[in-house]
Amino acid sequence: MSEPLPSLLLVGCGQMGGALLNAWIAHGLEPSVVIDRHREDLSSPHQVVRALTDIPADFHPAAVILAVKPQKARPVLEELARLRPDIVTDAVIVSVMAGLSTSTISAFLKTNAPTARPAVVRAMPNTPSAIGRGATGLFAGNAVTPAQKTLCDRLLSAVGATAWVHPEEQIDIVTAVSGSGPAYVFLLAELLEKTAVSMGLAPDTARLLARKTVSGSGELLERSSEDATELRRRVTSPGGTTAAALAVLDAPDNCPRILREALEANVLRSHELAS
Ligand SMILES: NC(=O)C1=CN([C@@H]2O[C@H](COP(=O)(O)OP(=O)(O)OC[C@H]3O[C@@H](n4cnc5c(N)ncnc54)[C@H](OP(=O)(O)O)[C@@H]3O)[C@@H](O)[C@H]2O)C=CC1
Ligand SMILES: O=C(O)[C@@H]1CCC=N1
Numbered sequence: 001m002s003e004p005l006p007s008l009l010l011v012g013c014g015q016m017g018g019a020l021l022n023a024w025i026a027h028g029l030e031p032s033v034v035i036d037r038h039r040e041d042l043s044s045p046h047q048v049v050r051a052l053t054d055i056p057a058d059f060h061p062a063a064v065i066l067a068v069k070p071q072k073a074r075p076v077l078e079e080l081a082r083l084r085p086d087i088v089t090d091a092v093i094v095s096v097m098a099g100l101s102t103s104t105i106s107a108f109l110k111t112n113a114p115t116a117r118p119a120v121v122r123a124m125p126n127t128p129s130a131i132g133r134g135a136t137g138l139f140a141g142n143a144v145t146p147a148q149k150t151l152c153d154r155l156l157s158a159v160g161a162t163a164w165v166h167p168e169e170q171i172d173i174v175t176a177v178s179g180s181g182p183a184y185v186f187l188l189a190e191l192l193e194k195t196a197v198s199m200g201l202a203p204d205t206a207r208l209l210a211r212k213t214v215s216g217s218g219e220l221l222e223r224s225s226e227d228a229t230e231l232r233r234r235v236t237s238p239g240g241t242t243a244a245a246l247a248v249l250d251a252p253d254n255c256p257r258i259l260r261e262a263l264e265a266n267v268l269r270s271h272e273l274a275s
Helices: 015-026 070-083 085-090 102-111 127-131 146-157 170-179 181-198 203-223 228-235 241-249 255-274
Strands: 008-011 033-035 047-049 063-066 092-095 119-124 134-140 160-164
Touching: 008 015, 015 127, 063 070, 063 146, 070 085, 070 102, 070 255, 092 102, 092 146, 102 119, 119 146, 119 170, 127 134, 134 146, 134 170, 146 160, 170 181, 170 255, 181 203, 203 228
Parallel strands: 008 033, 008 063, 033 047, 063 092, 092 119, 134 160
Antiparallel strands: 119 134
């Protein structure tokens, strides 16, 4: 196994925090502390506590991963800075929260630690991280050192592909494309299944064919060096059945317009969460 990942403080262990944690533990994670009200199933050397007040005084993580909902960030960050200014000063603060900017996160942390200059990284992962097939966009705030940036890259590379973006606003586009992206793919699987049933296939057959089509196509794309466009071309016989369907789906006013509107709505929601 490669070098262990350093100790982390994970705040919030729901869908995303839990997915990351499982993958990090599988990669060998130094003793870490998780704050969550639900998760109790971690075995030693890791520790689950219910509140920031329960972080052991001698625990000094290399990174704090913030994986609570953006709407809950402010009290968490203010309390962390009040209780453990040493952690805010020494650790890199990695937020996976949609919307909240590095300056907002820093401002919350500075409410109770005015002299701190927190090193804040935004990471936007996705749930396939749970199986090591995630895709994460990252942005580093001003105070982040090269060593902290390398550490963040190690952490997120352990769960899939990474790409650093600049300027910070691009994280909202990352959220719209890959952070939320798995939901669009699962929606496709759902709609294929439901439509197949409505057209007459047995439910079990529809489910099997829809799931395997989506997962098999994803795996083919993963293993191929070809673009998606070329893989699509190989399915599409001139004048055949696929071409008839794509003439509907890919008409400018259908999927291209609808996907654009969906991604713009996603970015708009990030802006709303930020304010
Ligand atoms: N889900 C996804 O695919 C992705 C999510 N994200 C981001 O990840 C973050 C979390 O989302 P997600 O995992 O879906 O949400 P979840 O609700 O599944 O997880 C959030 C967890 O944080 C816990 N929590 C709430 N308040 C505190 C607190 N004060 N201290 C410790 N834990 C707390 C919640 O517990 P309780 O239920 O008791 O409140 C819950 O277990 C969001 O900011 C989101 O933008 C980013 C990329 C992808
Ligand atoms: O839906 C959300 O707000 C989060 C961010 C990206 C995926 N889930």
